[in-house]
Amino acid sequence: MRADRFMGGVLLLFAMATLWFASELRILPSSSTTVTTRSLPFAVGVVIALGALILILRPSPRLLGETLAPVLRPQAMAFVALLFVYALTFRYVDFRFGVWLFMLVSMALLGERRPLMLAIMPIACAAVIFMIFRYGFIVLVPTWI
Amino acid sequence: MDLISLDTLGAAAATLFEPHILLWCLAGVIAGFVFGASPGLTATTGVAIATPLTFGVDFNSAMALLLGIYASGYYAGSIPAILINTPGSPGNAATALPGYRLAQRGMADYAIGLSTVGSSLGGLLSLVVLLFFAPALSTFALKFTSVEYFTLGLFGLMCVAAVSGGSMIKGMIAASFGILLSTVGIDQVDGTTRFAFGFPAMQAGIPLIPALIAFFAIAEILSQIHTNTSNRPLVAQVSFPVAGLVPVFLRNWWVVIQSAAVGTFIGILPGTGPTIASWIAYGMVGKGRRAAAGGDDAAAEHEQDTRHLIATEVSNNAVTGGALVPLLTLGIPGDTVTAVLVGALLIQGIDPGPFFIIQNTDLFVVILGVLLLSAILITVIGLSARRVLPKILAIPYPILTPIVAILCITGVYAVNSSSFDVILAVVMGILGFLLLAFRFPMPPIVIGLVLGPIIETNFRNGLLANGGDISVFATRPISGSLLAILAIILGWQVLRSLRKTS
Numbered sequence: 001m002r003a004d005r006f007m008g009g010v011l012l013l014f015a016m017a018t019l020w021f022a023s024e025l026r027i028l029p030s031s032s033t034t035v036t037t038r039s040l041p042f043a044v045g046v047v048i049a050l051g052a053l054i055l056i057l058r059p060s061p062r063l064l065g066e067t068l069a070p071v072l073r074p075q076a077m078a079f080v081a082l083l084f085v086y087a088l089t090f091r092y093v094d095f096r097f098g099v100w101l102f103m104l105v106s107m108a109l110l111g112e113r114r115p116l117m118l119a120i121m122p123i124a125c126a127a128v129i130f131m132i133f134r135y136g137f138i139v140l141v142p143t144w145i
Numbered sequence: 146m147d148l149i150s151l152d153t154l155g156a157a158a159a160t161l162f163e164p165h166i167l168l169w170c171l172a173g174v175i176a177g178f179v180f181g182a183s184p185g186l187t188a189t190t191g192v193a194i195a196t197p198l199t200f201g202v203d204f205n206s207a208m209a210l211l212l213g214i215y216a217s218g219y220y221a222g223s224i225p226a227i228l229i230n231t232p233g234s235p236g237n238a239a240t241a242l243p244g245y246r247l248a249q250r251g252m253a254d255y256a257i258g259l260s261t262v263g264s265s266l267g268g269l270l271s272l273v274v275l276l277f278f279a280p281a282l283s284t285f286a287l288k289f290t291s292v293e294y295f296t297l298g299l300f301g302l303m304c305v306a307a308v309s310g311g312s313m314i315k316g317m318i319a320a321s322f323g324i325l326l327s328t329v330g331i332d333q334v335d336g337t338t339r340f341a342f343g344f345p346a347m348q349a350g351i352p353l354i355p356a357l358i359a360f361f362a363i364a365e366i367l368s369q370i371h372t373n374t375s376n377r378p379l380v381a382q383v384s385f386p387v388a389g390l391v392p393v394f395l396r397n398w399w400v401v402i403q404s405a406a407v408g409t410f411i412g413i414l415p416g417t418g419p420t421i422a423s424w425i426a427y428g429m430v431g432k433g434r435r436a437a438a439g440g441d442d443a444a445a446e447h448e449q450d451t452r453h454l455i456a457t458e459v460s461n462n463a464v465t466g467g468a469l470v471p472l473l474t475l476g477i478p479g480d481t482v483t484a485v486l487v488g489a490l491l492i493q494g495i496d497p498g499p500f501f502i503i504q505n506t507d508l509f510v511v512i513l514g515v516l517l518l519s520a521i522l523i524t525v526i527g528l529s530a531r532r533v534l535p536k537i538l539a540i541p542y543p544i545l546t547p548i549v550a551i552l553c554i555t556g557v558y559a560v561n562s563s564s565f566d567v568i569l570a571v572v573m574g575i576l577g578f579l580l581l582a583f584r585f586p587m588p589p590i591v592i593g594l595v596l597g598p599i600i601e602t603n604f605r606n607g608l609l610a611n612g613g614d615i616s617v618f619a620t621r622p623i624s625g626s627l628l629a630i631l632a633i634i635l636g637w638q639v640l641r642s643l644r645k646t647s
Contacts (some may be wrong), residue, residue, distance in 0.1 A: 007583045011318060018325065026337050035608055037332045037339060040601045044328070051318040060312070062584075070261045070584045075372045080575055083363075083550055087571035090554065091564035110370070110543035121544055129551060132149050139203050139559040 003067035008055030015049035078109055095133075095141035099126040151505075157510035160205055161518055169206045170515060173213020174522045181221025183545060186365065187234040188218020189481045193361045194549070196489045197354050197556040203471040204508055205494045208515050210296050211489050212465075216519035217417055217483050219462050220264035220527065229257045230592065234466075236419025237442045239457040242365060243450035250447075254531065255385040261527030262390055263401070268520040270405035270459075271412065271466025274429045275473075276513055279502060283474040286499035291610060292617055294475075295603035296624040298596045303388035304414065313638045315585045315639055323593020324600070326351045333598060334605050336356075346565040355490045355557045355570035356594050360587045361481065362553045363574025365545055387528050390428045393451060400455050408460035412467020418480035418588075419461035426460035427453055466516065473501050476599070481588045484595050492560070512566065 011106045020042035070076060093101075103122035112118060133139040160166060173195070174262065191214040200206035222233030227244035241259065247256040289297075302324075306316035329340045330350030341347040355447030394401065404426040411422035430452045468479030469486075476498035478484035490497050502509045557570045576586060611617040619625045 001230075003583060021340060025339055028335050034343075034613060035605050037335045037337045041325065041328050041339065043326045047321040048318055048325075051314050051321070054314050055318075067582055067584075070368065070370070071579060073370070076367065079370055079546075080367060080578070081553075083367075084571055084575070087554060087567045088597065090558065090567050095555075096602060102551060106506055106547040106550070107543045110546055112541065112543035117541075117544070125548060125551070129548075129555065133555055134558065135557060137198050137554070139201075141558065142564060 001064045003062045003064045004055040004059030006064050008052045008059070011048055011052035011055065015045050015052055016044035024026065027110035037128060059141065077108060081107055091142050093142065094144040096126045096130050096143070098142075099129055153637050154506060155310070155507050157178040157514050159493065159509025160511055161514040163205075166205055166209045166515075167518070169202075169209035169236070169523060170213045170307065170518050173210040173215075174217040174338050174519055174526060176210075177214040177217030177219075177541075178221045178526070180220035181233045182224045182424050183233065186369075186545075186549065187222070187361075188215055188595045189234075190362045190365055190486060190549075192485045192489075193354075193357045194552050194556050196357065196485055197560040199489055200492055200560055203441070204495070205511050205515075207489060207493060208508075208512055208556070208593055209518070211486060212512065212515045213519045214464065215486075216264075216268050216516060217523050218620070219465060220260065220480075220523050221456070223260040223264070223458055226258060228253055232270050234419075236418065236423055236461045239423040240454060240461075242427075243453035243457070247447075247450050248455065251383040252447075254383060255389075256389050257531045258385055258387060258528065259393065259451060259454050260458045261524060261531065262394060263455045264462040264527075265520045265524040266401055266514060267405050267459035268452070268523070270402075271409040271463040272467075272513060275469055275516075283469060283499050283502040287503075288476050289475075289499065289623070290621075291603040293627075294357030294622050295600055295607050296618060296627045297475060297477055298600040298603065300627045301471070302589070302592055302596045302600065303631050305592045305636065306563055307638045308636055312584070313635075315583075316589050317426065319585045320589035320593040323590040323595075324574070324597040325593075326590070327594045327597025328601070333602050334600050340343050344565075345582050346563070351569070351573075352561070352566055353491070353594065353595065354560045355566045356555050356573060357485050357488055357591055358557055359570045359573035361485065362549065362579045363570065364452050364581055364587060365580040366549050366553075369542075369546070384532075390604050394455070396451055397455050400452050401459050403429060404456040404459035405463040405644070410464025411460070411469035414462035414479070415471045418468070422464050423461040426429070426456040430456040469512070469516075472516060473499055474499060476501075478595060481591065484588070487595050494577040502602045508557065536636035537597055550634050553554065 018041060021040050023044055025038045025041070027036050027038065032093055082102065086098065090098065100122045102113060103125050104118060107118060107121065112121075129139065176191055176195065177188060180186045181188055184409050189391075192211050195210055195214055199210060202210075218234070220238055223240045223244060224233060226232040226237040226241035227248050230241050230245040232238045243257045244260065247253065302320050303317075306320040307313050329529035331338050332346055338348055356416075407426045407429065408419070411418075411425065463479060465482075468483045471477045471479045472483040472486060476496070479488055487497060495501065495508070508526070544585040553570070554567055558564070558567050560566065579592070580590075581587065607617065608615065615625075621626060
């Protein structure tokens with residue numbers, strides 16, 4: 001399957017959803033002009049729908065498998081998942097511990113195998129980044145102690 | 146120029162010599178070297194990550210840091226382009242051709258020297274244009290009404306969509322998506338809430354800084370996971386004296402002037418940037434050289450590569466001053482970095498637009514001074530450390546990527562201390578990663594987000610002020626002319642893409 005055709009389909013559904021949600025927006029009785037709060041989302045939804053149709057009808061030769069290959073690589077998916085978990089738990093975990101753990105796991109995931117690097121870099125980064133943000137930029141990052 | 150008094154210039158000069166400003170600018174230039182020289186990271190990524198950090202510092206320090214990254218990031222992309230034929234950023238793609246050829250002949254040191262001096266000259270010459278052109282345009286822009294602002298916003302957005310690379314249809318969809326994101330939250334005209342889906346945090350809209358970091362930084366680092374380029378062998382350098390560069394530039398003074406003019410002009414056009422500028426400057430030199438050289442012996446080839454390298458580096462750094470002209474006079478970003486700078490100015494409580502230079506002449510002069518300081522620092526550090534700079538390429542990718550990811554997330558958190566913003570940024574970054582895989586350009590999304598409110602509010606205000614008469618957008622001279630130019634650009638792009646597919 002052509003990548004553009006697949007993306008065109010997804011975007012067409014997205015545009016339909018946008019148009020539906022835009023039609024549900026409340027218009028104030030005092031709105032006097034013909035251009036309302038719905039107008040821009042409607043216009044944008046129409047442009048996305050037209051663009052999606054063009055992608056479906058005139059796709060580039062690139063295949064879906066080839067396009068999704070970099071996204072579906074286990075290393076990339078694992079790093080994305082790790083980043084997502086880090087963001088979700090950011091406010092609950094001590095900043096220094098979170099940076100250390102994220103650095104350690106992601107360095108190993110991205111191919112770092114030198115034990116000394118894995119031992120030193122996460123600790124050094126956690127300390128330096130914490131000092132910069134906490135005392136340099138006075139950002140109250142989450143801490144346990 | 147009559148807007149800037151000698152007293153203001155003196156006060157700004159005194160500010161620039163304050164030690165903390167020098168240090169911030171130095172930090173910015175060094176950070177710009179790292180972001181520019183690391184393939185996959187760009188000046189835009191660097192400025193996006195650094196912007197939330199400026200929350201706790203004053204305007205002068207913030208500009209010193211961000212403009213330092215901006216100027217040196219555009220230059221430093223030439224280092225990997227010359228040494229390993231991998232441009233640090235798209236704006237240095239044209240540099241890779243003559244630069245890598247010179248490096249293969251053992252002239253890497255000479256090529257980096259040319260790139261350093263050329264970049265500084267480009268930055269300085271565009272600064273002169275900013276100094277003389279911006280105040281005049283700012284005064285002229287005071288005559289603009291909502292009608293002109295709507296058309297300018299639309300013009301900038303469509304230019305980005307049309308020329309940001311790849312398919313124009315994808316550019317248009319990306320720009321529309323950016324505008325759609327800008328409609329989330331409370332409508333500025335009616336006060337009704339749009340697309341908040343019950344999240345109280347979404348009522349204020351999609352925050353700009355998390356979006357900038359998501360689409361320019363997180364999406365970029367995720368898309369670089371499969372292209373680790375940092376292990377390529379570096380070319381051995383033959384040293385070349387700095388003094389030897391002077392006659393080279395004197396011999397090619399016309400190339401410098403021509404390329405600076407191209408870069409500055411391209412920079413002024415909303416939505417363009419260093420990539421387009423450097424290719425145009427490269428092409429202009431190419432034509433002149435063939436006519437003059439006639440032969441293809443080694444000396445002529447060396448001279449041709451020298452001219453091409455000077456042209457690309459002067460032009461891509463000349464974009465910096467040019468791109469600040471529409472930002473500081475109209476509030477319309479000239480390129481991706483200036484789109485990020487909108488966020489930085491808002492953090493400082495400054496609304497960029499026609500009143501900026503008139504009401505804040507001192508701050509405008511500080512911006513000029515910081516750009517001048519950055520150009521000087523680039524020259525000094527670039528020339529004195531040009532044998533050390535290639536070591537940036539040796540930072541292992543498994544270390545650099547997580548550090549950048551942590552800086553992105555912490556930077557987002559630093560703006561509002563909001564964990565919701567952190568999650569939003571990562572979700573948008575993952576979305577950007579997917580869109581990049583399908584070759585959707587990122588700049589139109591972000592510029593759509595910045596320009597969306599300008600376009601919508603001014604369109605509605607323009608209609609209200611003119612009794613709902615939509616023809617006013619075509620009949621007013623500036624607005625009508627911009628719409629006509631826009632129609633020509635879009636028509637040309639559609640014809641080009643139809644010809645390509647057929």
